Amino acid sequence: MSKNVFRFAPSPNGHLHLGHALSALLNARAAVALNGRLLVRVEDIDRTRCTPELERDMFEDLAWLGLQWERPVVRQSDCFAFYRAALERLQDTGLVYPAYLTRAEIKGFVSEQEAAGEAWPRDPDGAPLYPGDAAVLCDAELRQRAVSDAPFALRLDMKGALERIGARPSWQEAGAEGGGLFEPPVSVEADPAAWGDVVLARKDTPTSYHLSVVVDDARQGVTDVLRGQDLYHATSVHRVLQDLLGLPQPVYRHHRLVLDTDGRKLSKSNGDTSLKALRAAGMTHAMLRRRIGL
Ligand code: GLU
Numbered sequence: 001m002s003k004n005v006f007r008f009a010p011s012p013n014g015h016l017h018l019g020h021a022l023s024a025l026l027n028a029r030a031a032v033a034l035n036g037r038l039l040v041r042v043e044d045i046d047r048t049r050c051t052p053e054l055e056r057d058m059f060e061d062l063a064w065l066g067l068q069w070e071r072p073v074v075r076q077s078d079c080f081a082f083y084r085a086a087l088e089r090l091q092d093t094g095l096v097y098p099a100y101l102t103r104a105e106i107k108g109f110v111s112e113q114e115a116a117g118e119a120w121p122r123d124p125d126g127a128p129l130y131p132g133d134a135a136v137l138c139d140a141e142l143r144q145r146a147v148s149d150a151p152f153a154l155r156l157d158m159k160g161a162l163e164r165i166g167a168r169p170s171w172q173e174a175g176a177e178g179g180g181l182f183e184p185p186v187s188v189e190a191d192p193a194a195w196g197d198v199v200l201a202r203k204d205t206p207t208s209y210h211l212s213v214v215v216d217d218a219r220q221g222v223t224d225v226l227r228g229q230d231l232y233h234a235t236s237v238h239r240v241l242q243d244l245l246g247l248p249q250p251v252y253r254h255h256r257l258v259l260d261t262d263g264r265k266l267s268k269s270n271g272d273t274s275l276k277a278l279r280a281a282g283m284t285h286a287m288l289r290r291r292i293g294l
Helices: 016-034 052-065 080-092 103-115 139-146 156-163 176-180 211-220 234-245 273-280 285-292
Strands: 003-009 037-042 097-100 153-156 170-173 186-187 198-201 223-229 253-256
Touching: 003 016, 003 223, 016 037, 016 052, 016 176, 016 223, 016 253, 016 273, 016 285, 037 052, 080 097, 080 153, 080 198, 080 211, 080 234, 153 186, 156 234, 170 234, 186 234, 198 211
Parallel strands: 003 037, 170 253, 223 253
Antiparallel strands: 097 153, 153 198, 170 186
């Protein structure tokens, strides 16, 4: 029987924090409990925020945690050719379009709508759905941007994508820890429309988080995506891309988040909860496990 393949896929765009420790350790435990394999994938497509120093610190943290993973490690910055090929396949379907609105233009448009009493829909992360270039730019400006060197994002026509797929996608969700690991998955109905026309790539980056994650999970034969609850809704987008690209669907296992003392989600910008800082301050493995509820 083929083995379960788990992956821990951090981005070295900041220091790992307690939430990453939970995710890494849950992946390691699940791989052992299910007699599977554990991969680490470096998600470093953001070439400005990810640095070699942060990646080095990340591996130091993982070694300190006692994590054992397979080598060689896949680094997404080495895989742009795979993402480009997948993007081209999506472009061949006619469902990808260049979108020229800047963040500031989207924000300005949405503020105007809301000032006029029109609530503008937001995606599950709280960002406004893309209004479409034509809602904001006149024809002449649109033509000008298309022929000039203006920056653009390549977006997926989500409505068209769902029509092409036919049935509404769903995913298999299973437990992330303890006895939940052994329970059969339940089917969850995806809601990709809640994200609107997601970004698949940008003028200077031939991929996005959503595209590279589904390409790599398939390329690496990942069978179990065990990650934080904060990415639960992103699974809807991942399922659409898998269906459009004909990729297999892993089982998803979203785990609880580690919250700060005010009950907020931890973030990489909050330096004092970084593993590096906590280790330097004398945190032991036992203290860590207590803090993250393991
Ligand atoms: N690289 C993502 C992060 O650090 C995780 C991606 C995933 O697990 O799907 O948040």
